Amino acid sequence: MKRYLFILRKPAHSGAYLQEMLDIMLITAAFDQSVSILWLDDAVFQLKNHQQPEISGMKDTAAMLQSLSLYDVTELYIETESLQQRGLNTDNLCLPVQTLPRQQIGEFMRGFDVVFAG
């Protein structure tokens, strides 16, 4: 088993990006690998509460992200500064994530076998 860290950096509805990243993350978890996820930059908007994408006929990706827990993917991290710079805090998010300050991200990434740049 390898320890995977998936790093997400784009907002939801960047084409099929998030659906396709979610597919990889879930398949990796289904192969009994250890999966952690880190949200950086505009990717933090993926987790924003109260999205209504169905108005524009788009997939509710925030609801799809809820399926991570069904695959025992519970190691969820978000960069503190990325949230702050966008006027958000963890109360605005639809998943229970742990915050990590930017200064600690490099050290954090060293703890994984595979860093998957998404």
Added chain:
Amino acid sequence: MKFAIQINSSPYHNHAWLTAYQFIRAALREQHEIMRVFFYHEGVYHAFKYATPPDDEINFVQRWSELAREYHLDLVVCISAAQRRGLLHSDEAQRQGKQDNDVADGFRIAGLGQLVEAISLADRFIVFG
């Protein structure tokens, strides 16, 4: 060393694929092993058989097909990403009531499990694009 490679961008969005291609050639020349090259997201556009660039431009499809032939390289296109973008091999096309077989020589279409398997067997995994 064993490498697993993923390519995520399309041939005309940027030249990440050319960097990947040159990396793969250099690695093989140095006797390293390329476990698999996996085409995902917009990377599936590398595998369209009928891409026909002008004669004075790099023919990326031909480059990949030749590389695959020369080194018996496993070029895998993700099936769900491919179907979203209209790339169907004959079996899938038939199942969908279509007549296409658009997959270029040297590529095969398979699931994401092939990516996870390659990463788990490789010493290094590198994403381009």
